[in-house]
Amino acid sequence: MRSIIEKEQQKRQQKEHTIHMQRLIQEGGYISPDEYLWEDILVGVALKKPILLKGPSGAGKTKLAQSISHFFNQPMHSVNCSVDLDAESLLGFKTIVQKDGETMIEFVEGPVVKAMKEGHILYIDEINMAKPETLPILHSVLDHRRMLTNPFTGEVIYAHEDFTVISAINEGYVGTSPMNEALKNRFISFSIPYLSGEELRKVMESDFPDASKQLIDTMMNIGNELKKQVMNGLLSDEAASIRSLLDAISLAEHISVKRAIRYAIAEKLEDQIERNLIMELVDTWVK
Known part of the structure; x- marks a missing residue:
């Protein structure tokens, strides 16, 4: 009798979990094409592994990133890659400001630095659109070190424990280039197909x-x-x-x-x- 009751409890708990997961996915906007993809990606995120979403344009990669942000109640900073992307676009820049009547140089933090310090999600869209020479600055951010020496300020930044990186690529499109193997190997990769x-x-x-x-x-x-x-x-x-x-x-x-x-x-x-x-x-x- 006890085993039957326990099985029924587990069945109800599983049903409640499924309903809860469906609600969270729906609120975030992304619906998974199969029963495993969504939860498998969440496991990777929970383990603080950099996530790479591969798929055609319009497959829902950005929606998926937004749904992850919603699921973990974790703000997201976005970087839209292009051939014009440079270190300042990622890390920030120095600017001249007036404070108390004095002229000062102040550093305005970019999305990478903000996300690292505040424990937010860094979403790098179309990462294979960026010039290959720009991205190595992220290598130490994406591997086990999870740190960065800011070349503009000399500050050594260690990522907050909740810091997460999600990147997306459209493979084979005009203007894209194959990802450097050293960069690609730092990610766990998921293929995101069109829904049907x-x-x-x-x-x-x-x-x-x-x-x-x-x-x-x-x-x-x-x-x-x-x-x-x-x-x-x-x-x-x-x-x-x-x-x-x-x-x-x-x-x-x-x-x-x-x-x-x-x-x-x-x-x-x-x-x-x-x-x-x-x-x-x-x-x-x-x-």
């Missing part, structure tokens, strides 16, 4: 609670078709972007579905043949 099936429907229904079932069904069919053509190599990855599909739903609540798909998805593509293919696919689902 019931997970995608949950996102649509959550973001657009007033949308008709017909509109959601139509967009589900179009989204699945676009993903299929991407997998077949007939469309670029960005054609299946969940972000763009959600933009299309937002427009389609006010204008025709065809025009919404054209503006939110097709017109973003460079190739005219791909744009035409998308609109042909839409014609099979929208009369």
Whole structure:
């Protein structure tokens, strides 16, 4: 009898845990494509391992980072990488200020320094867009040392125990370059795929609670078709972007579905043949 009661208690506790996790994920905005990915990433974050999110544009990597921030109730500082990113953009810069009638030089802390000192999340978006020579300054931050000597002030900064690093990359896109192996090896890497099936429907229904079932069904069919053509190599990855599909739903609540798909998805593509293919696919689902 005792074992039966204990099993029932465990079952109820597991159910409560699942409901609690689903609520937290929903509040943060990200819905996991499988039952393991979300919790596996949380384990990596809890262990203070630098996390690398790999996936196509619009797969929800930033939403995922925001959901982690929400789950741990931990503020997030963002760095958007580009070829113009330099050490000052990461660490901060010196500036001249007036205090009590005197001219002084003051150091304004950047996102890396702030996150390290305050125990916040540092989110580095599109890290493979940065110039390779800029990023080695983060090596000691990302490995077991979790420290940094600020070259602008000489200050030695040891990371707060709650400090966490999450990075995201879009592999194979124009303007990106392969990550340096020394940098990549400091991360635990997770592939973030596009959502599909019931997970995608949950996102649509959550973001657009007033949308008709017909509109959601139509967009589900179009989204699945676009993903299929991407997998077949007939469309670029960005054609299946969940972000763009959600933009299309937002427009389609006010204008025709065809025009919404054209503006939110097709017109973003460079190739005219791909744009035409998308609109042909839409014609099979929208009369």
